[in-house]
Structure formats: C-alpha cells, structure tokens
Amino acid sequence: MFTLMDSICRMKGKLIITLLLIVPVFHSLAQQRPAGNRRRDDSLISLRHNPPNDSIIQARLVMLTLQGPRYEAATHQVGVATQQLNTSKRTWLNLVSISANFNEFDLPGHSQQTTQYVYPKYLVGITIPIGLFFEMGPQIKAARENVMVIRSNQEDLARTLRMQVLSQYATYKNYSALITLENTVLVDQQSAMNQVEKKFQDASISIDQYNTANRAYTDERVKMLNLQLSQDQVRLDIERLIGVSLDTVIK
Numbered sequence: 650m651f652t653l654m655d656s657i658c659r660m661k662g663k664l665i666i667t668l669l670l671i672v673p674v675f676h677s678l679a680q681q682r683p684a685g686n687r688r689r690d691d692s693l694i695s696l697r698h699n700p701p702n703d704s705i706i707q708a709r710l711v712m713l714t715l716q717g718p719r720y721e722a723a724t725h726q727v728g729v730a731t732q733q734l735n736t737s738k739r740t741w742l743n744l745v746s747i748s749a750n751f752n753e754f755d756l757p758g759h760s761q762q763t764t765q766y767v768y769p770k771y772l773v774g775i776t777i778p779i780g781l782f783f784e785m786g787p788q789i790k791a792a793r794e795n796v797m798v799i800r801s802n803q804e805d806l807a808r809t810l811r812m813q814v815l816s817q818y819a820t821y822k823n824y825s826a827l828i829t830l831e832n833t834v835l836v837d838q839q840s841a842m843n844q845v846e847k848k849f850q851d852a853s854i855s856i857d858q859y860n861t862a863n864r865a866y867t868d869e870r871v872k873m874l875n876l877q878l879s880q881d882q883v884r885l886d887i888e889r890l891i892g893v894s895l896d897t898v899i900k
Contacts, residue, residue: 707815709898713891714814715807723803730799734792740785810890817887821895824880831876835869842866 714720845862848854887895 710814711811714810723806726799730796734796737789737792814890821883828876831873838866838869
C-alpha cells in the first residue's frame, strides 16, 4: 500500500517538474516573432527612415531649391532695396546748387578820384536748403529699414522653401515604403487569386467565393495604383521646386 502511494507521489512530482520546464519554453516561443517577418519589418523601417545617403540627398534638394526662380527673385529685391538706399544717401546732391561768376569788367573812373573800389574777380556760391537737414535722416533710415525687411523676407522664404522640399521628400519616401508593403500584399493576393481561378475551373468553389476573391484582388490593385499616382504627384512637386529630375538627385 505504501509502495503504491510512494510511486504515485513520485509520478506527480515528475509531472509538475516537467510542466514547470515546458511552460516557459512555450511562452517564449509564443512571444517570439518569426525571423523572416522581423527581418522584413526591419528592412522596411530602414527603407523608410534611413535610406542610403539620405542626408546628401536632402542637402542637394535644398541647394537646388535655393537656386530656383523664387529665391533668385528675392535676391534681386535685396539688390534693388540696396540701390534705393544708396540713392537716398545721394539725394542731397540734387538739392544743392553751386553758382560761379567771373568779373571781367573794369569800372571807368576819373584820374583825380582818390577812392579805390576793389571787386573780386571770381564769385562762387553754394545754396543748401535748410529743410534738407531734416529730411535726409528719416529718408535714409527708412531706406535702410526697407533693406532689412527685404532681407528678412528672403531668409523667411529660404526657410519656407527648405521646409517644403524636405517635407515633400519625406512624403515621397513614405509612399515608397507604402508601395513596397502593398506590393507584397498584391503578390499574395495574386497567388491566392490564381488558386481560386483554378478551383473555380474545377468547380470546387461557388461563383460567390470566386467573386469575393476577385473583388479583394481588384481592391488591392486599385490601392496600388492610387499610391503610385500620389507618389508621382509628389515627385512633380519636388521637381518643380528643384528644377531638375528627382532621379538625377537620388542617384
């Protein structure tokens, strides 16, 4: 009797130890993701956030954008404002008048006349309006402030253009990652659709099942086309900013 009870107790003890060893293993296997999917996700994250030479591409995009007509026009506006400032500084020359007179006549006199009159042979005069001293300072200051305003607008435009081209480029990369994901889904849907067509020809499935599979495959194709269209539109926006093909910058 005691021998039977001892055997049962020993068997229960071994069973409990076995369960304690197996449960953590199954728990870790359940939590672990497949290596293939993990590698695929890591590659997509790398494609989305850290493409090769991404910083170099961004620098090229900004450089080409700041060589465009919008920023060039802002540069010309700074030049015009600077010339207006220089003109304001020389405005007083238009208000100053200089006159000169040469005395070439001798006054007739009598020989007995003892009083002598001395006349200058050259007469030079300069006329300066008094209001000039009150007007020049504010005019020059206003012209100088105008130059500073236009330069600030030029800097703001440079920041805006930089933000626009980098934002568009980030959107372009995002669409590239989405297209990569959608391409994987579309390949799987196409394989599934080929199997459904084969089963439908063999009369293994109904027409409703065939239509459901075909509709899912068509939806994925439409999604892919919309993603490609959106990416092409972003590409055109970038090329409008940089003035060249985006492929020449990325390569």
